[in-house]
Amino acid sequence: MSKPADWWRGSVTYQIYPRSFMDSNDDGIGDLKGITQRLEHVASLGVDAIWLSPVFASPMKDMGYDVSDYTDIDPLFGDLADFDALTARAHELGLKVIIDQVISHASDQHPYFEESRQSRDNSKSDWFVWGSANYDGTPPTNWMSVFGGPSWTWDSRRQQYYMHNFLSSQPDWNFHNPEVQDYMLANMRFWLERGVDGFRLDTVNYYFHDALFRDNPANPSDWGPTASKPHDMQMHLFSKSQPENPAFLERIRALLDEFDARATVGEVGDSHKAMELMGEYTTGNRLNMAYSFDLLGPTYTPAYFEDRLSAFFKGASDGWPCWAFSNHDVPRHAGRFLPNGKDLDAIAKQSAALLLTFQGSVCLYQGEELGLVDTELAFEELTDVQGIAYWPEPVGRDNNRTPIPWTKGAANAGFSNANSTWLPVKEPAKARAVDQQEDDPKSVLNFYREILKLRKGHEDLRTGAITFLDMPHPVMGYERGEDWLCVFNLSNEAVSVELPNTIEAPEVAEDATLKGKVLKLGPSGFAIAQKAR
Numbered sequence: 001m002s003k004p005a006d007w008w009r010g011s012v013t014y015q016i017y018p019r020s021f022m023d024s025n026d027d028g029i030g031d032l033k034g035i036t037q038r039l040e041h042v043a044s045l046g047v048d049a050i051w052l053s054p055v056f057a058s059p060m061k062d063m064g065y066d067v068s069d070y071t072d073i074d075p076l077f078g079d080l081a082d083f084d085a086l087t088a089r090a091h092e093l094g095l096k097v098i099i100d101q102v103i104s105h106a107s108d109q110h111p112y113f114e115e116s117r118q119s120r121d122n123s124k125s126d127w128f129v130w131g132s133a134n135y136d137g138t139p140p141t142n143w144m145s146v147f148g149g150p151s152w153t154w155d156s157r158r159q160q161y162y163m164h165n166f167l168s169s170q171p172d173w174n175f176h177n178p179e180v181q182d183y184m185l186a187n188m189r190f191w192l193e194r195g196v197d198g199f200r201l202d203t204v205n206y207y208f209h210d211a212l213f214r215d216n217p218a219n220p221s222d223w224g225p226t227a228s229k230p231h232d233m234q235m236h237l238f239s240k241s242q243p244e245n246p247a248f249l250e251r252i253r254a255l256l257d258e259f260d261a262r263a264t265v266g267e268v269g270d271s272h273k274a275m276e277l278m279g280e281y282t283t284g285n286r287l288n289m290a291y292s293f294d295l296l297g298p299t300y301t302p303a304y305f306e307d308r309l310s311a312f313f314k315g316a317s318d319g320w321p322c323w324a325f326s327n328h329d330v331p332r333h334a335g336r337f338l339p340n341g342k343d344l345d346a347i348a349k350q351s352a353a354l355l356l357t358f359q360g361s362v363c364l365y366q367g368e369e370l371g372l373v374d375t376e377l378a379f380e381e382l383t384d385v386q387g388i389a390y391w392p393e394p395v396g397r398d399n400n401r402t403p404i405p406w407t408k409g410a411a412n413a414g415f416s417n418a419n420s421t422w423l424p425v426k427e428p429a430k431a432r433a434v435d436q437q438e439d440d441p442k443s444v445l446n447f448y449r450e451i452l453k454l455r456k457g458h459e460d461l462r463t464g465a466i467t468f469l470d471m472p473h474p475v476m477g478y479e480r481g482e483d484w485l486c487v488f489n490l491s492n493e494a495v496s497v498e499l500p501n502t503i504e505a506p507e508v509a510e511d512a513t514l515k516g517k518v519l520k521l522g523p524s525g526f527a528i529a530q531k532a533r
Helices: 032-037 039-045 080-092 111-116 178-193 245-256 274-281 302-315 344-355 385-389 444-457 459-463
Strands: 012-016 049-052 069-073 096-101 152-155 160-163 198-201 263-268 289-292 361-365 466-468 475-480 484-489 495-498 508-515 518-530
Touching (some): 012 039, 039 080, 069 080, 080 096, 096 178, 096 263, 178 245, 198 245, 245 274, 263 274, 302 466, 302 475, 344 444, 344 484, 344 508, 444 459, 444 508, 475 495
Parallel strands (some): 012 361, 049 096, 096 198, 198 263
Antiparallel strands (some): 152 160, 466 475, 475 484, 484 518, 508 518
16 A cells, blocks of 8 residues: 555646636636635545646746746735645645646746846856857857747847747746755745645756757657647757756755655656656656656547557656646647547546556646536637747647636636636536536536546555556557456447456446446447456
């Protein structure tokens, strides 16, 4: 059995996007008090922890992922007393609290950057990444920003460029400077002493850059005319994922080990070696868990899932992954996978059962438990810098960040009593409101409760090894631990498959009929069962 200090191993974390969860003061924007009011809903699901997207002081150029004060709450969300009350209530309900740490970059309004940009010889001059222009005035490297254009912006005061992997208002910290590392660890200590149970580390492989400022090579993938971002046309060999990174992760782990039962989960963004980095970063005394964007795309096939999971465990036998199908940066998975299933409820349930029986920990994004899909928004309704910059393709992030619908018939579906909300709540979302599903035993919401209860009640489904079975695609089958068999039909057509073992009546199933060792599965059908004793 997992020890209390290892609560994170096999855990399920529920991501809360504070702007869109619950508005307590009717300004149209969600806040900490609102989250506290709705924590019982989260606890009722049976998850282990919540992850709060950033609530720190920020000018909100990137919705809080541009921090100007790492140890204070932005007034938009409340104050430190509200945060403490939320943490206390979560703990009363048996929920751990994980908070975002956005330490690869800051806001350009952070006082240390304002000082750094004044000259090349002040006390913070080397706290951010600065580089001199080439002889022709071009930036030091060819590195490209995720949000468009070069990763460099000219500053006339220093007569140098500063680096930013994202917006020009998000300058990158210089982690080659030990003082920067110490500063970040001190900020983390502040929150650990305040009672948080761990950190989600944003862009964890972006901390270090190549000190020699070498250019990235071209992406060898056949992107052709399909690349929507210049950023995707490079292999990011030198702008991120540097060899110095693991040593700093060990410093983070050493800090958390000073406290009881704390945990880290890192976000690894890399198009070419994400599984390798996840393994490297969770091996030894580094991160407890890591996740990548590998399962956050449109691919929904047995071969793909087996390949990704196998790649991780093959390369990191003592590492630990955290899998997710959705988060605040990608289209909601029920909509992404819908072409694979004719029925939204069916694909929402099947994908939940799939994710929650993978070996590893799991992160759920708010609204998954309702089967929400992205909200269609007009250009004038957008607030997301990425969505605006790349309109109309790819779809931006506002579409998956719209407020949670609590009560179908209430103003703004119960999210807020304001005349308008920061993003609109539209009719398709209202139809899937919590109150519409609460008392329906067949709802997606109650299915999540059922599958989470099953997972929590059986250690093999939390931490047992996964063994993939040779089954004809589109059927996917695997064992968990010694006793469990999980079989999924990832197609629109009914299929029959002969099982390698006789099984008990399935504990959880949808559109599944068992006769002896032959299992018939309807479209998007599945069965999770114990082997017969």
